[in-house]
Amino acid sequence: MITLQINGDSGFDAEVVVKPRHFLLFERATGIKFSDFEDGVSMETLYRLAHLVMQMLHHKETPVKLEEFEQTFDVLPVGDEEPPGPTPAAP
Known part of the structure; x- marks a missing residue:
């Protein structure tokens, strides 16, 4: 699924x-x-997705209106980046 970092x-x-x-x-x-x-x-x-999920999981902390949520919260996806592999040896 997707993980979102949300800061208010x-x-x-x-x-x-x-x-x-x-x-x-x-x-x-x-x-x-x-x-x-x-x-x-x-x-x-x-932001629309984050607002819906926040209303379900953190109702008390989440503004009812999307516009207010957009103005008071930052939303970023948490990447599932692969960790860097070993550095190749010099020739």
């Missing part, structure tokens, strides 16, 4: 895991499919 002006700071049920609800609410995330999505889409 109020001090909220957490990695939030977007699970299949969250994507299902997001697809139903927006029409944006999970498969669209493979090719990359806009920050607007990422």
Whole structure:
């Protein structure tokens, strides 16, 4: 799934895991499919997803309106980058 690093002006700071049920609800609410995330999505889409998940998992810390969420929270995907391999030996 996708992990998002979410930081709020109020001090909220957490990695939030977007699970299949969250994507299902997001697809139903927006029409944006999970498969669209493979090719990359806009920050607007990422914030819409983060807002939905935050309302489900951290309701008390999350503004009801998306616009307020956008103005008070930073959202970044946490990459699953491969760790760098060993440096090749010089010839």
